[in-house]
Amino acid sequence: MELYKQTAHELHAKLAAKEVSAAEITAAVFDRIDTVEGKVRAYITQTRDLAMAQAKAADEKIARGEAIAPLAGIPGALKDNMCVKGVKTTCASQILANFVPPYDSTVAEKLAAADAVVVGKANLDEFAMGSSCENSSFFPTRNPWDTAAVPGGSSGGSAAAVAAAEAVWALGSDTGGSIRQPAAYCGVVGLKPTYGRVSRYGLVAYASSLDQIGPITRDVTDCALVLAAIAGHDGRDSTSIDAPVPDYSKALVPDARGLKIGLPKEYFVAGMDPAVEKAVYAAIDQLKAMGAEYKEVSMPHTEYALATYYLIATAEASSNLARFDGVGFGHRGEGNDIVAMYKRSRTEGFGEEVRRRIMLGTYALSSGYYDAYYLKALKVRTLIKQDFDRAFGEVDVLVAPIAPTTAFKVGEKVDDPLAMYLQDVCTVPINLAGLPAISLPCGFAGGLPIGLQIIGRPLGEETILRAAYAFEQANDYHRRQAPLGEV
Amino acid sequence: MEYEVVIGLEVHTELKTASKIFCGCSTSFGAEQNTNVCPVCLGLPGVLPVLNAKVLEFAVRTGLALNCRILPFSKFDRKNYYYPDLPKNFQTSQYDLPIAVDGHLDVEVAGETKRIGITRVHMEEDAGKLVHAGTIAKADYTLVDYNRTGVPLLEIVSEPDIRSAEEAKAYLEKLKAILQYIDVSDCKMEEGSLRCDANISLRPKGETKLGTKAEIKNLNSFKAVQKGLEYEALRQAEVLDEGGRIVQETRSWDDARGQTVSLRSKEQAHDYRYFPEPDLVPMVVDSTWVEDIRRSLPELPDARQARLMKEYGLSGYDAGVITASRAMADFFDATVAAGADAKAAANWIMGELSRHLNAAGREIEECPVAPGQLAALIDLQAKGTVSGKIAKTVFEEMWASGKDAAVIVKEQGLVQISDEGEVVAIVEKVIAANPQSVADFKAGKERALGFLVGQIMKETKGRANPELVNKLLRERI
Ligand SMILES: [Zn+2]
Secondary structure, three states: OOHHHOOHHHHHHHHHOOOOOHHHHHHHHHHHHHHHHHHHOOEEEEOHHHHHHHHHHHHHHHHOOOOOOOOOOOEEEEEOOEOEOOEOOOOOOHHHOOOOOOOOOHHHHHHHHOOOEEEEEEOOOHHHOOOOOOOOOOOOOOEOOEOOEOOOOOOHHHHHHHHOOOOOEEEEEOOOOOOHHHHHHHOOEEEEOOOOOEOOOOEOOOOOOOOOEEEEEOOHHHHHHHHHHHEOOOOOOOOOOOOOOOOHHHHOOOOOOOOEEEEEHHHOOOOOOHHHHHHHHHHHHHHHHOOOEEEEEOOOOHHHHHHHHHHHHHHHHHHHHHHOOOOOOOOOOOOOOHHHHHHHHHHHHOOHHHHHHHHHHHHHHOOOOOHHHHHHHHHHHHHHHHHHHHHHHHOOEEEEEOOOOOOOEOOOOOOOHHHHHHOOOOOHHHHHHOOOEEEEEEEEEOOEEEEEEEEOOOOOHHHHHHHHHHHHHOOOHHHOOOHHHHO | OOEEEEEEEEEEEEOOOOEOOOOOOEOOOOOOOOOOOOOOOOOOOOOOOOOOHHHHHHHHHHHHHOOOEEOOEEOOEEEEOOOOOOOOOEEEEOOOOOOEEEEEEEEEEOOEEEEEEEEEEEEEEOOOEEEEOOOOOOOOOEEEEOOOOOOEEEEEEEOOOEOOHHHHHHHHHHHHHHHHHOOOOOOOHHHOOEEEEEEEEEEEOOOOOOOOOEEEEEEOOHHHHHHHHHHHHHHHHHHHHOOOOOOOEEEEEEOOOOEEEEEEEHHHOOOOOOEEOOOOOOEEOOHHHHHHHHHHOOOOHHHHHHHHHHHHOOOHHHHHHHHOOHHHHHHHHHHHHOOOOHHHHHHHHHHHHHHHHHHHOOOHHHOOOOHHHHHHHHHHHHOOOOOHHHHHHHHHHHHHHOOOHHHHHHHHOOOOEOOHHHHHHHHHHHHHHOHHHHHHHHOOOOHHHHHHHHHHHHHOOOOEOHHHHHHHHHHHO
16 A cells, blocks of 8 residues: 555554655655645645655664654644744734744644654644634635535644545644544544643644644544654643553553443434434444443533533633734734734734634623623533533443534535534534543545544543544444545 | 822732743843743743742732732633733733732821731733834834733732822832832832832712722832822812812823823723633642741831830831831841940931932942941940041941941041040140130130130041040130
């Protein structure tokens, strides 16, 4: 099989056996990018020189006979809202179109320490606000399974790059489903870790109390490897959890014996595609067949999650994005005085959806509205957390759909923000509760992948990886290739 | 009508930690522009704050010294507003759960002790500094210096317990003394490390309801606090006397023009949209840690003043002046420890020493005469080796050269002449040379004696024991 189509763990074995070099793998990935990127458009920036230098460094280590980390010499992509020193970091926004950070994010630092290769910065909805990658101010990314469909969002570029074999692995960020939903739409594996498991230092914030960086990969094994490479306590992020990082690959056992799985019935919302519902129930049957115990659970506050999410996320965003004012960095609009300059900079620099969310959030925090909106949302957030606490008193993991449908068509929902927000209905509660959740393919409908969501307790990454691995081993969805390069 | 003035003060003080509140940058004053900066304090995209543990400790220390309750659960909030000296366009501050609440301090005004309540003490970050090309209104451009961005501040808010400009000044002086005693701030108003805003309103005497207040900003010195509040109280009284109403507004003290001017009305007031800072975890303050800090507090000004009165018999006023600054009180204690008589030490420190410091514009920490040297000089005077007048001359020389008193006395031959025989000879010589003055004195002109004493001192270069000279003159005329 072509090098670019292989998983990180397969490539690692070949590198360790000196059957192939990191330079060859990296060159193969860039060849693949050159072939398909015109159709997919996953990347905002390609970092060829950096990638080749990193590959060479990994090869030298191998040549010296040194032990190499699992991701050493393996090419991957970073969502373009994570800072890499000296590499343009745009957040797919005009306001940061030329921003080059003078510092590395913690994830970039950790990946460099693991000798991983970074091939580029992947497209996203501007400032991670969106569910289709159509809010990128540069260009939309296409779904490798059907280029007329969206890849999902906001980490659409990362998911599409992995699905199109333009990267072996990628990092996304997930605030309300932004890793899991595009992973589901693109038929790859995506994991949102427990809030605080991966440092946010150097991730351009959308909603600080919800944002979390996580892996997007071809299979669960790679997911565990990438997670291990980026997880851990970071003194530069006060919200990062000070707990040891387990060996996630040890959790990968191909059975579900003794695992208690729960199905929150509230996640099967009206308007859900029957094919999605069917695939999720089929997945539960498979897990039961592998030894899992199953029960239905109730999460009564689920229906308020979306409203809660859009209040908290936009409130935080309105403040997080205040710094883009044309003064110290980023796009500056001309104005006769400071207020005119602020207005021009921000009107020219931000796209429509970003402006909409800034206004929503500003409103929610305004005096006279704060108690009714923001404060109420915080209270409901606590109730949603309690729903999960109760459910996890009965089961080990929860199984649910990722999104109500498979990938929709480009342009289908761009004029209907509410319809777009409904895409997040099954994913936002997990961010509000700060829990880990994985998305993996569990079937296809009309040639498009369907995503299965497995949700765990705080720091329960090992358990959800185990459940996901068991399911994956019983199926071949993860081995299917997007038809892209073959036509 | 007679009015009662109601004042509450909001004081911002810069903490003297080595590094900033949320990053590792230095807080040093006067560094080249934009050199004490990093991605965090510049608010670059993606950065996160990490609380400097020293700031929390200093805040707790301050809260305890101001008799506050330390909240066991405290958090940071974001105060959102746009200003180019604020790189993130929000200030990380504390809103509804400050670190310390419900304290007080006592001030002495016109011989009476008064207790002023302290509502709260909270931590926050400082903003940068704008450098306008010319005046703010006409500047073609403005530059920003971010060195000060992220320097830790405490905001200390008083209850509206202050009833006069004089009390406000006394409150501020006491607060400054306490902050210096506990070593959390330099409190240099001229460097901006102590800043004061005031809320002031008037109400008819006897009325309990508060009147409409004005907030006065830009009170940049102790004098400005007093003058600004005196002015504002008069202004409000005039408005009320003419049947007008006070507008709730923010006003700025214009020191040059000696008046307050309106900045913005209540309607134009900012909506800061406070909300909990999601990038920092709430602070759970351990009570044993708080007690450790309480035990480590130094003797505070009130206790020290009481001790000086009790141990050395100093007057309340003298003890108050000496303990108003920790450095001066330390200087006093060191001088006494070196063997000086306490009252003499107090007189010297409040007199000659302070006069020299003021004239030179120096702090007592920079005094060229060490406490031990001052004690030695006081000792020479007590033993009669030098007269009081000569002692001042010796002090002058000590200030200029840094030499010890004994060395100066020896080098310049300044030892007092107390030998009666020696003085008698000079007295008789002067009497013989000034028959007119002798006659004048005998005719009742007391002033003539002063002239004769002056002549004797001139002969002895001021070294003759003045008491002896007086006694011998009177005996011989
Ligand atoms: Zn800094």
